[in-house]
Amino acid sequence: MNKISLSIIFIFCTFNFLLAQGNFMNDSAWTKKHFNIDIYGNLTAKSNAFPNDFYKQFYYGGYLSNEVKLNAAKDLKNVNRFGGDGDVSIQFRHNIDSIFKKTGWSYLVRIAERRHLNLEMTKDFFNVGFFGNAMYENKTAQLAKFQMDFISYQQAGLGVEKTLMIKDNLHQLGLVGSYLIGRNAQKAIIDKANLFTAIDGEYLDLEINGKYNRTDSIKNKQLIPNPTKGEGFSIDLYYQLITIEKHKLQLSVLDFGYLFWQNSAIAYQYDTLFRFEGIDIRNLIDINDSLINLSKDTLVNLGKRSSTKSFKTSLPTWFQVNYSHNLLPGKLALNFVGRYRFNDVYLPFLAVGATYYFNKSTNASFNIGYGGYGSFNYAFIINQRVWRYFTVGLGTNQLEGLLMPKKANGQSIVFSIKSWF
Amino acid sequence: MKKIKFFQYFSLGLFLVILGACKKREATDWDTNLLGPLFKTTLSIDQILPDSLTQINSDNSINVVYDDLFNSSGFVNTNQLPDTAILKYFTIPFGTIFLNAGDNFMDLTEESNLNFSPLELSRLIIKSGEIEVKIVNKITQPVDITYILPKALKNGQPYTFNATIPAYNSSNGGNYSASFNLDGYDVDLRGLSGAFVNRLVTHLIANVSTSANGLAQINSTDSLKVSIKLKSIVPYYAKGYFGQSKDTSYTDSKLTLFDRIVAGNFSLQEAKLNLDIRNGIGADIRAGLLSFKSTNSKTGNTVSLQHNSVSQIFNVHRATDNPFIPSLYSFEYNNTNSNLVSLLENMPTSFNYGYYAELNPFGNISNGNDFVYTDKAVEAHVRLDIPLHFSSNNLTLIDTIFLQDDSLGEHNTVKSAVLKLIAVNSFPFDADVKFYLLDNNLQKQEQLMDKSTIMAAQPEADGKVRTPQESRLPITISNELLNKLLEKRKVLAVVTINTFNNPMKYKIYSDYKLDLKLTGNLLFNVQVK
Numbered sequence: 001m002n003k004i005s006l007s008i009i010f011i012f013c014t015f016n017f018l019l020a021q022g023n024f025m026n027d028s029a030w031t032k033k034h035f036n037i038d039i040y041g042n043l044t045a046k047s048n049a050f051p052n053d054f055y056k057q058f059y060y061g062g063y064l065s066n067e068v069k070l071n072a073a074k075d076l077k078n079v080n081r082f083g084g085d086g087d088v089s090i091q092f093r094h095n096i097d098s099i100f101k102k103t104g105w106s107y108l109v110r111i112a113e114r115r116h117l118n119l120e121m122t123k124d125f126f127n128v129g130f131f132g133n134a135m136y137e138n139k140t141a142q143l144a145k146f147q148m149d150f151i152s153y154q155q156a157g158l159g160v161e162k163t164l165m166i167k168d169n170l171h172q173l174g175l176v177g178s179y180l181i182g183r184n185a186q187k188a189i190i191d192k193a194n195l196f197t198a199i200d201g202e203y204l205d206l207e208i209n210g211k212y213n214r215t216d217s218i219k220n221k222q223l224i225p226n227p228t229k230g231e232g233f234s235i236d237l238y239y240q241l242i243t244i245e246k247h248k249l250q251l252s253v254l255d256f257g258y259l260f261w262q263n264s265a266i267a268y269q270y271d272t273l274f275r276f277e278g279i280d281i282r283n284l285i286d287i288n289d290s291l292i293n294l295s296k297d298t299l300v301n302l303g304k305r306s307s308t309k310s311f312k313t314s315l316p317t318w319f320q321v322n323y324s325h326n327l328l329p330g331k332l333a334l335n336f337v338g339r340y341r342f343n344d345v346y347l348p349f350l351a352v353g354a355t356y357y358f359n360k361s362t363n364a365s366f367n368i369g370y371g372g373y374g375s376f377n378y379a380f381i382i383n384q385r386v387w388r389y390f391t392v393g394l395g396t397n398q399l400e401g402l403l404m405p406k407k408a409n410g411q412s413i414v415f416s417i418k419s420w421f
Numbered sequence: 422m423k424k425i426k427f428f429q430y431f432s433l434g435l436f437l438v439i440l441g442a443c444k445k446r447e448a449t450d451w452d453t454n455l456l457g458p459l460f461k462t463t464l465s466i467d468q469i470l471p472d473s474l475t476q477i478n479s480d481n482s483i484n485v486v487y488d489d490l491f492n493s494s495g496f497v498n499t500n501q502l503p504d505t506a507i508l509k510y511f512t513i514p515f516g517t518i519f520l521n522a523g524d525n526f527m528d529l530t531e532e533s534n535l536n537f538s539p540l541e542l543s544r545l546i547i548k549s550g551e552i553e554v555k556i557v558n559k560i561t562q563p564v565d566i567t568y569i570l571p572k573a574l575k576n577g578q579p580y581t582f583n584a585t586i587p588a589y590n591s592s593n594g595g596n597y598s599a600s601f602n603l604d605g606y607d608v609d610l611r612g613l614s615g616a617f618v619n620r621l622v623t624h625l626i627a628n629v630s631t632s633a634n635g636l637a638q639i640n641s642t643d644s645l646k647v648s649i650k651l652k653s654i655v656p657y658y659a660k661g662y663f664g665q666s667k668d669t670s671y672t673d674s675k676l677t678l679f680d681r682i683v684a685g686n687f688s689l690q691e692a693k694l695n696l697d698i699r700n701g702i703g704a705d706i707r708a709g710l711l712s713f714k715s716t717n718s719k720t721g722n723t724v725s726l727q728h729n730s731v732s733q734i735f736n737v738h739r740a741t742d743n744p745f746i747p748s749l750y751s752f753e754y755n756n757t758n759s760n761l762v763s764l765l766e767n768m769p770t771s772f773n774y775g776y777y778a779e780l781n782p783f784g785n786i787s788n789g790n791d792f793v794y795t796d797k798a799v800e801a802h803v804r805l806d807i808p809l810h811f812s813s814n815n816l817t818l819i820d821t822i823f824l825q826d827d828s829l830g831e832h833n834t835v836k837s838a839v840l841k842l843i844a845v846n847s848f849p850f851d852a853d854v855k856f857y858l859l860d861n862n863l864q865k866q867e868q869l870m871d872k873s874t875i876m877a878a879q880p881e882a883d884g885k886v887r888t889p890q891e892s893r894l895p896i897t898i899s900n901e902l903l904n905k906l907l908e909k910r911k912v913l914a915v916v917t918i919n920t921f922n923n924p925m926k927y928k929i930y931s932d933y934k935l936d937l938k939l940t941g942n943l944l945f946n947v948q949v950k
Contacts, residue, residue, distance in 0.1 A: 058949075061447030069451065132454035134942050200841045200893065201456035201940040278458030278938055 033420035036093040044397050045084035046373040046410035049076050053406040069130045075409075076123040079145075081345045083118040083373035089155075104163040108176065112155040116316055118373070119148040120345040128195065133204075136197045143193035144210070147345060151313050152184040153259060155234065172240040182230020182259045185313050186214040190270070204276045212268040213311040215261055232259035234315055246329070250322040259313040267309035316344040331357055335367060347371045353379065361385040365395075374409050376400075381414070391418045450948040452836065459840070459941045465934040466809075476806075482928040487805040502545075506650040507533040507621070519636045520629045522562075526639060527627035530571070532612045532620045535651070539664035541618040543789060545608045550654035551600050557646040558586040558595030562637035563630035564645065572609035572622045580606055585630050586645070603654070610661075618661055618789070623649070656795055663704050663780060663791045669711070671775040679768035683719070685815035685917065690808060690926050692762050694754040697802040700737045701747040703792035707782045709734035711775035715764035724767045728752075728759040734777060742792050765807065809929035813850060816918045821863065823911055834946040835903060840896040844875040845936040847889035849927040850920040851877035854894075858902075859911035867905075869912065870896045875935070877921040884927050889936075900944075 045055065054072035057064055089112035096105050124141040133141060159176030190210030197204055215229065234257025241249045320339040327334050337351040353367025367379040381395025396402055398410035405411070466475060466483055476484045509531070520526060535542075558564050563585055570580040580603065587595040612620030627645060629637045700706065710733075713726035725731075730752050738748040754761045781791070842854075856869040873894035878886040898906070906912070920927055 058449050061449045064449060064451035066452070130451060130453060132456065132945070134454035134456040137456055197456055200843065201458055201942065202843060202938065204457050276458060278461040278940070281460050281462040 034095050034097075035421050036091075036095075037419050038089075038091045038093075039417040040087070040089045040091070040414075041416070042085055042087045042412075042414045044086075044410070044412035044414070045082070046377060046398060046412070047080070047082040048374040048409065049080040050082060050409060051075070051406060052401055052408050052411050055082065056405075056411070064130070073123075073126065073131070076126055078123060079120060080123065080126060081118070081120050081347075081373050083344070083346060084116070086115040088113050093161075106161045106163070108157075108159045108161070110155070110157040110159070110176065110178070112157075113153075114155060115150075115152045117148075117150045118316065118345045119146075121146050125193075133195060133197045134201075136195070137201070138199050139197065141195045141197070143195055144190045144208075146188065146190040146193065146210070148186065148188040149313070149316070149344070150184070150186040151182070151259060151315070153230070153232075154181045154183065155179075156181075157234075157236070159236065168244045170240075170242040172238075174236070174238045174240075176236040178234045178236075178257070180230075180232040180234055180257065180259055182215075182232065182261055182313075184215055185230065185259065185261055185311075186212075187311065187313060188212040202277075206272075206274045206276070208270045208272060208274070210270050212270070213261070213309075214266055216266060230259050230261040230265075232313075232315075233257045246326040248322075248324040248326075250320070252318065252320045252322075254318040254320065255315045256317040257315045259315065260310065261313065262310045265310045267311060314343040316346070317342040327354075330360075335365070337367070337369065339372075341372075346373060351379070366399075377410055379412075389419045389421050392416070393418070448948050448950045450946055453945050453947055454942060455945045456942045457940065459939045461936070461938040463934050463936050466929060466931060477931045481930045481932060483809045483931055485805075485807045485809060487803070489803050491801040491803070502537055502540075502651075502654040502656065504650060504652050504654075505535045505537070506648065507535075507623075509533075509623075509625075509647040509649075517638060517640045519638055521636060522629050522633040523631045524637075525626065525628045527625060527645070530613070530622065530624040532617075532622045535610065535619045535621055537619050539666070540659070540661060541664070541789065542610050542659055542661035543618050544658070544660040545610055545654075545656050546658040547603050547606050547608065548655045548657035548795065550603045551652050552580075552603055553600045553650040553652050554582070554584075554598070555648040556584070556586050556597040558597070559589045559645070560595070560629075560637065560639055560643045561589050562633040563588045563595065565628045565630045566645075567626040568647075568649075569624040569626075570606075570608070570621065571624050572611075573603070573606045574609075575606045585632065588633075589643075600652070603651070621651075656793075658792065658794055660703075660790065660792045662785045662787070662789045663793070665782070665784065666780045668778045669775070670778075671711075671773065674772045674774070676769050676771055679717075679770065681818045681820055682768055682816060683819050684817040685813065686768075687766065687811050687813040687816050688924060688926065689762050689766060690810035691756050692765055692805070692807045693756075694761055694806075695802075695804045696752040696754070698737070698750040698752075699747045699800040699802070700750070701740050701745070701794060701797040702799065703739050703742055703787070703790070704781050705739050705783055705786070706737040707734060707777075707779040708737055709777045711777055712773070714773040715767045715769035716771050716773055717767050718770040720767075722767050724760065724763050724769075726754070726759060726761070726764060728754055736782075739787070739791075742790075745794065745797075747797070810926055812920045812924045812926045813918050814920075814923050818916045818918070820914045820916075821859065821911065822914055834948065836944040836946055837900045837903060838896075838898045838944070839942045840898065841940045841942075842873065842875075842892075842894040842896060843938040843940065844892045844894065845889045846875050846892065847878045847886050847933045848929070848935060849877055849880045849886050849933075850918050851875060853915075853917040853919075855915040855917075857913040857915065858905055858909050859913050860909065861911075863911065863913075865913055866909070869902065869906070870898070877919070879921060880927055885930060886933065 045052075047055065050072050054064075054068055057068060089110060091108055091110040093106055093108040096107070097103065099105050122142055122144065124136070125143045125146055127135060128141050128143060155178045157176045157178035159174060161172060161174040163170065163172045165171075188210065190208065190212075192207060192209040194207045195204065196206075234255050236252065236254045237256070238250065238252035238254070240251075241247075318339060318341055321337070323336040325334045326332075333355040335351075335353045335355060337349070337353075339349045340346065349369055349371035351367045351369030353365060355363055355365040357363040362382070362384050364382040365380065369377050369379065377397065378399040379395065379397045380399045381393060383391055383393040385391045393414070393416040395414050397412035397414060398408065400408035401411035470485060474485055474487060476486045478484060518526070552570075554568065556566065565583070565585050567581065567583050573580040580601075582599075582601055584597055584599065586597045589595045608621070609615075610619055610621060611617055613622055625645075625647065710731055713731060715724045715726075716722075735750075737750065740747045756762055846852075852875045854873050854875065858866040858869055860866050873896065874892065875894070876890045876892045878888065878890040880886050
């Protein structure tokens with residue numbers, strides 16, 4: 001068995017592991033096939049505090065009972081994080097025999113639809129939001145730091161890869177540049193927000209310092225994204241090393257880039273110490289007229305609003321290290337993952353795991369990780385080769401979400417369909 | 422093979438989970454307890470009473486002052502003279518003649534009686550009005566006419582109008598109709614000789630029109646029918662003899678000031694009413710106030726004014742002209758000479774009064790020189806001055822509040838509310854506040870909350886409040902009650918006022934106010950779509 005053959009076996013063994021991490025990685029380095037199409041989907045949510053039952057119900061709608069809220073509140077931390085991703089992509093890759101008499105080159109084309117939400121809030125923020133400020137009578141609720149980022153965009157990418165053998169070790173470098181079409185964004189950073197509720201609610205003191213940007217929600221309803229609304233760019237840069245000693249190392253920086261929101265961007269800037277003592281009825285004798293003129297903005301429009309201010313979103317960028325060792329070739333591989341996500345509330349994440357091969361067509365992986373948006377999480381993935389050209393993968397990055405759907409703090413579904421020909 | 426099945430089952434399971442994930446989203450809602458201020462307001466005297474009714478004294482105490490001026494043309498009905506029509510039928514005084522275009526065939530000056538009876542006017546300055554002219558031409562050629570009122574002058578020029586009357590034909594007579602403005606004309610109504618009254622002098626000149634075609638044949642049966650009408654004449658000045666007339670009248674004048682008071686009473690320290698009458702009519706008048714009563718239809722109480730002016734007939738002397746000097750009469754009603762305070766404390770829903778008036782009781786002693794300037798005939802200046810210095814005993818006011826749809830649009834997510842009314846009162850009276858739900862016929866239904874009392878501030882020894890009193894009143898509104906409120910949208914507010922240490926009377930000062938703040942602990946349903 002030559003090096004290439006060993007490598008092909010190796011990559012098939014580790015494919016599931018890569019899928020379970022929910023990020024881009026490729027196996028083009030070890031195949032003799034010329035063409036490859038990947039379809040990939042990921043729906044993942046994770047929190048260090050909120051149980052699935054809570055945010056699922058929040059997302060799908062309906063009445064949030066006190067029981068659901070109390071259940072969510074009992075595990076609240078001082079800093080509570082939540083992150084979610086929804087991605088669908090399709091990618092075409094062509095390994096070129098030679099170009100300008102050079103070998104080892106390939107190019108790829110990829111389009112993707114991506115959505116990402118991450119937020120971080122204090123316990124008081126959650127309590128005020130879902131239980132109200134009555135429990136803070138004659139107390140100050142510390143609502144900051146609060147951070148939220150939501151982006152939705154489309155991605156069209158074009159990349160090149162170079163694969164080469166150096167001293168029997170296989171090296172691959174890849175670079176993908178993408179043009180981004182923004183669909184929707186919301187961004188809030190509140191560094192300081194203290195809410196004091198006086199006895200009997202006689203007055204409210206709010207000290208707030210922060211800003212909030214969003215795109216026009218009305219224009220967001222359009223089906224076809226409008227490039228004039230938001231556009232940007234991103235790059236993926238990755239390196240792979242596969243040694244003859246069955247070690248594999250992957251280093252990647254993914255989704256490094258920006259989205260610029262121009263038209264229909266709305267910005268709020270809050271930096272105020274505000275005391276609210278009720279709607280001022282100028283003349284009690286004409287109370288009806290006074291009530292008619294009440295405006296919701298009276299309560300919420302504490303900051304300056306600029307309807308034309310553009311803003312920039314830094315994409316949540318992955319930095320990822322994967323290491324894998326084929327312990328028992330054809331039977332068992334050990335995996336290690338380290339990752340961090342910039343511009344996000346994500347904490348450094350570490351995971352270890354193993355992949356077991358039932359036969360040449362079927363394998364399954366299990367990983368245990370810690371960090372990210374939550375604490376512990378468990379990933380499981382199973383891959384099956386179907387027909388001749390297809391490999392289908394299904395799994396989850398949050399196995400606990402499937403086993404304990406109400407109590408767990410995360411849920412995830414990932415799938416892939418991969419074909420070489 | 423078993424592994425394949427495992428994979429299939431696992432895939433099926435995940436597929437179902439994915440389907441679950443595709444469940445249609447709907448709005449999310451939850452209940453939250455929001456505690457905070459809702460409304461705040463300050464109730465001060467200047468909100469209860471308009472500035473035009475209050476007068477702040479040097480010690481900052483407040484008087485309610487009602488000051489008004491009534492104008493009347495008095496007993497002479499010259500507000501608008503009756504419309505008066507004059508119809509003239511001019512025939513040709515000789516047999517058939519032939520005239521060229523432009524030839525004159527009529528030039529007549531006449532005087533006509535105007536029906537202004539019983540007024541016998543010798544002079545009239547018209548403030549506004551018009552003359553309506555209708556002419557029917559029976560001549561078969563068009564006619565140019567000039568119509569002049571030689572004794573109606575404006576800027577020294579007589580009133581004149583010119584018109585061309587179309588020719589007569591068998592199907593349609595030559596009709597002409599127009600109206601002209603008479604504003605500002607000074608009309609001598611003494612006729613051609615200057616010895617009569619109510620007589621208007623007219624001058625008609627008629628020529629065959631210069632636009633006539635060929636010779637005009639005019640027969641003795643041809644005519645011009647001229648009709649003029651003085652319409653809507655409002656005099657600025659009238660002179661003559663206004664005749665004799667007598668009038669006795671009793672009138673009800675409704676009063677809404679106390680409409681909202683349904684029970685209790687108040688006691689005023691003092692009140693004063695000044696009545697100044699200014700007679701600008703150049704005619705003698707004999708007049709008297711026959712009665713003046715304060716009637717409260719809710720209690721059935723009636724209080725009659727007791728004052729030496731009541732039931733006395735007195736002569737009002739005529740004004741003099743050139744220069745114009747009216748005759749003046751003044752009356753004062755106060756605590757010492759009348760029972761005015763009792764009339765006000767009766768909280769009248771109406772005043773009922775009767776008067777007697779007689780014009781020119783001594784006949785035409787001016788020899789036709791009665792006069793009136795209609796904008797300054799009779800003026801009555803009434804000034805009612807009530808110091809806000811009173812005591813009240815269970816004085817109960819009501820008001821109906823109609824909650825508009827718009828005002829409740831955002832309130833339908835409130836499931837229940839525990840409200841608190843925080844009142845800081847510097848008025849020396851307490852106020853019991855109650856709210857009732859009203860049905861569609863505005864009939865009182867259930868009470869919205871228990872009676873709550875805003876406590877009175879305590880005046881110091883000099884009767885002035887310097888330290889306001891705070892009251893915190895809880896108000897609980899259940900979900901059921903809130904729904905009824907949202908359904909009916911009509912609320913009756915009942916406020917009962919008792920002054921501190923009743924029956925002591927206290928002055929109200931301009932710096933008194935009632936600060937109200939309504940806070941709420943609302944069980945609020947938040948909805949996120």
